[in-house]
Amino acid sequence: FLKTHQKRPEKVDSKANSESVLFADSNSAPTFNPDVIVIGSGIGGLCAANILNHVHKKSVLVLESHYLPGGCAHSFPIKGYDFESGPTILLGCTQAPLNPLRQVLDICSLKLDWISYKSWGVLGDGEEQWDLELGKDANNRIKFETVLSEQGGAAAASEFADLLDKTKPLIVPATEIPAMALRADSKVLFTLLVKHFRSLVKLLQLPDAGTGPFEPYINGPIHVVTDPWLRSWLDGLAFSLSGLPAARTPASAMSYVLWDLHRANGSLDYPKGGMKSLVNALVSGLGDDVVRLRSHVASIDVTDNNVRGVTLKSGESIKCNEGVICNAPLWNLKNLLAPAESSEDSVKTLLGEIESVNMTRSYLHLHVGLDATGIDQTKLKPHYTVFEKGMVGDAEHVCTELNMIAVSNVCNLDDSLEVPEGKIMMHAYACGNEDYGIWENLSKDEYELKKKERGEALWSAIEKVVPDARERCEVELLGSPLTHERFLRRPRGTYGAEVESLLKDGSTGVGGLVLCGDGIFPGIGLPSVALSGVSAANSFVSVWRQLKSY
């Protein structure tokens, strides 16, 4: 599956093994002028590069600032543990209709083994605990209905059934239109007209063509959810998707997730070997030396409204034949385009647009390595959502800081993960609501104290799963918004763009410059950024070539 179509000059050392590809130093990597330069090896950038290379036969060069590929999805080795920095929860990777990420892997012939599982645990502040069972039972009844009738009020189950019904039209784009049909320019209408006419008609009948928030589906006019328990759960679920309450989360993402979790045979999917195996597949799929690590792009070079290439922090300039896809977080473009800002009107306009894109807040992480002696994994779940301050309340309460904490216990799923013999790793994180401001300008002692204070809620969440976790702990790493900013190159450690201000596509008005990643609709999440990566890649070929490619 390492087949590659790169058109590269002969000086490239094709004998380098995949390890050296992954850990290549930028100084030793040979340079060539590719058709397209991709800035950033996040999942969005890697998907764009793979589609350009495998499907459209373009040569690409991916320039990554960090010494590890994958962006938010990178894994890092410490003391024999391979900790996962971010995502672990995926759906739509094993059963049709497959999500855009799996579609990219398939069209590029990149093989991964998937582990499917069907429930995760939810733990409240007191005795409250329940399991989110996915899918339907033998009588075709949604399994979640049992929890709804036990935990929610009398109307909860029927309101939920109505909600699924009312939001069904919204899943049309995700279930009927393949990612390869999209492109980051207005010509997308042609591909949809030619190959997906019926779905396009359905799409155009949706409010805002399916791009708006979930608000009308829980607060009316389309549907009203009144049950407080159900509303709280929807806020919790939405918050983990977007860093925002349900009303402000993209309606398309919410509808798709609700449908997928509760469809017959609904499951969650985890790549065997962890997110590292996903990132490795996407990196190796590009061939040797295509992903250059430790290669921080300092500027995107634009003249006469066209992208000519990039200049690295080291001073090296690399030219491209056709253009640049920027996968770096949107707000980084301010620096990347600074040299061209005064002379190029299109750059000024683009930066003006980006200035109005609001960031969600940041993260707090706790990665721990634990002695697993006596822990019975069969009694535990691969994931928990812990509500430290209780689940039920208004959206502000559910999404308040240090309340909802995700605890990931992926050793429960996959015994091939890298951990020392007899140990497990866990990752607790408070998502998208940690204020960067409270971490700024602290002295070293203040910073350490803040980590200890704020980390308590994460420890408490882990202790709800493994009560004596602190005694078992042999590795403890607390990551603040500053860590997030530093290692993920995300300004103010942001989780991503707020949904209301997402860019509608990756087109920029600057010739040859296209954007992808979680600042572009549909926003945060691996399937979403894969979709924006595919769209960005497709806009480098004509509509007719795109139509013939899938």
Ligand SMILES: Cc1cc2nc3c(=O)[nH]c(=O)nc-3n(C[C@H](O)[C@H](O)[C@H](O)COP(=O)(O)OP(=O)(O)OC[C@H]3O[C@@H](n4cnc5c(N)ncnc54)[C@H](O)[C@@H]3O)c2cc1C
């Ligand atoms: C803790 C956490 C948990 C999450 N959980 C899930 C989950 O369970 N499921 C899910 O689907 N999603 C999850 N997400 C969201 C998901 O991980 C992200 O939305 C997605 O990975 C973002 O991908 P991206 O391609 O947009 O960008 P990024 O991952 O941000 O990648 C951008 C890359 O660009 C590089 N870069 C930036 N500037 C430069 C420069 N100047 N030069 C060169 N390189 C540069 C960065 O180093 C980075 O590697 C989670 C995120 C986090 C942080």
